[in-house]
Amino acid sequence: xxxxxxxxxxxxxxxxxxxxxxxxxxxxxxxxxxxxxxxxxxxxxxxxxxxxxxxxxxxxxxxxxxxxxxxxxxxxxxxxxxxxxxxxxxxxxxxxxxxxxxxxxxxxxxxxxxxxxxxxxxxxxxxxxxxxxxxxxxxxxxxx
Amino acid sequence: xxxxxxxxxxxxxxxxxxxxxxxxxxxxxxxxxxxxxxxxxxxxxxxxxxxxxxxxxxxxxxxxxxxxxxxxxxxxxxxxxxxxxxxxxxxxxxxxxxxxxxxxxxxxxxxxxxxxxxxxxxxxxxxxxxxxxxxxxxxxxxxx
DNA sequence: TGAAGACTATCAAGACCTTGATGATGCTCA
DNA sequence: TGAGCATCATCAAGGTCTTGATAGTCTTCA
Numbered sequence: 001x002x003x004x005x006x007x008x009x010x011x012x013x014x015x016x017x018x019x020x021x022x023x024x025x026x027x028x029x030x031x032x033x034x035x036x037x038x039x040x041x042x043x044x045x046x047x048x049x050x051x052x053x054x055x056x057x058x059x060x061x062x063x064x065x066x067x068x069x070x071x072x073x074x075x076x077x078x079x080x081x082x083x084x085x086x087x088x089x090x091x092x093x094x095x096x097x098x099x100x101x102x103x104x105x106x107x108x109x110x111x112x113x114x115x116x117x118x119x120x121x122x123x124x125x126x127x128x129x130x131x132x133x134x135x136x137x138x139x140x141x142x143x144x
Numbered sequence: 145x146x147x148x149x150x151x152x153x154x155x156x157x158x159x160x161x162x163x164x165x166x167x168x169x170x171x172x173x174x175x176x177x178x179x180x181x182x183x184x185x186x187x188x189x190x191x192x193x194x195x196x197x198x199x200x201x202x203x204x205x206x207x208x209x210x211x212x213x214x215x216x217x218x219x220x221x222x223x224x225x226x227x228x229x230x231x232x233x234x235x236x237x238x239x240x241x242x243x244x245x246x247x248x249x250x251x252x253x254x255x256x257x258x259x260x261x262x263x264x265x266x267x268x269x270x271x272x273x274x275x276x277x278x279x280x281x282x283x284x285x286x287x288x
Numbered sequence: 289t290g291a292a293g294a295c296t297a298t299c300a301a302g303a304c305c306t307t308g309a310t311g312a313t314g315c316t317c318a
Numbered sequence: 319t320g321a322g323c324a325t326c327a328t329c330a331a332g333g334t335c336t337t338g339a340t341a342g343t344c345t346t347c348a
Contacts, residue, residue: 019284120283139264
């Protein structure tokens with residue numbers, strides 16, 4: 001074993017991410033939205049007409065994953081997918097009226113989690129955390 | 145929207161975690177192991193005879209998730225589950241001989257990712273990162 | 289002794305994510 | 319024009335994770 005389990009930074013990152021996800025999931029439960037669905041709606045609100053592939057990039061997942069989530073959201077009536085018979089390659093996605101209402105409500109709930117994390121750190125701390133995480137990210141990606 | 149998208153620390157944490165997972169998944173691919181399977185094998189190596197629930201706690205998932213992974217690993221012949229007819233409540237899990245060989249090989253590959261992250265930061269940086277992530281974790285969990 | 293509460297295992301359904309493969313579209317450049 | 323390449327959408331299969339529910343076991347305590 002190269003590194004002792006307690007020395008592994010991956011665990012700390014994972015634990016923070018897990019706590020973050022759990023808190024968001026709980027905040028979104030009353031709206032019957034999953035975290036993935038919320039992230040997708042958020043990307044749609046900020047980028048009307050974005051493609052499924054674009055959502056995938058914004059949410060850090062594969063296009064297949066975003067397509068599945070879009071399908072669920074379309075079935076819920078929260079998203080409208082513009083199907084063009086003359087161009088099957090690009091299918092812009094937009095929020096429905098209900099989707100727009102819900103994403104604002106969801107963002108008030110889930111945004112509070114983000115706000116708590118934001119408020120728990122000083123501006124300097126936030127900057128430091130971002131920088132260190134960026135170094136980790138680069139180190140993980142290198143050579144891989 | 146309470147916070148601008150670029151101001152959200154959750155994204156940085158998620159991105160670091162995603163890069164970390166991707167690098168480990170790639171390192172483990174030649175062994176035909178997923179990250180979840182690797183984490184389970186590691187927990188088993190460090191805690192022989194641990195219960196499924198114990199693995200779940202170590203891996204930060206639900207008992208159901210660990211049970212599913214154990215089932216896969218048992219089918220692969222990497223894990224042996226001791227079934228007691230007189231006590232169906234507790235089923236200790238252990239590595240098979242092949243499982244033991246594979247986990248060591250896997251840890252050399254995946255541990256290198258962890259090592260890269262470790263080496264990219266000074267001891268002080270690592271300490272700071274841990275502390276800040278801990279604060280984020282606590283902030284996310286509070287009130288939720 | 290016996291009830292309460294905690295822990296464990298497991299089934300089932302649903303959602304999400306991944307890799308791999310396929311096919312269509314659009315842009316660029318020789 | 320036409321080949322090459324990047325991008326997009328989608329099908330399929332496998333694995334992981336969740337919530338919810340059911341049930342056996344163990345410990346504690348009145």
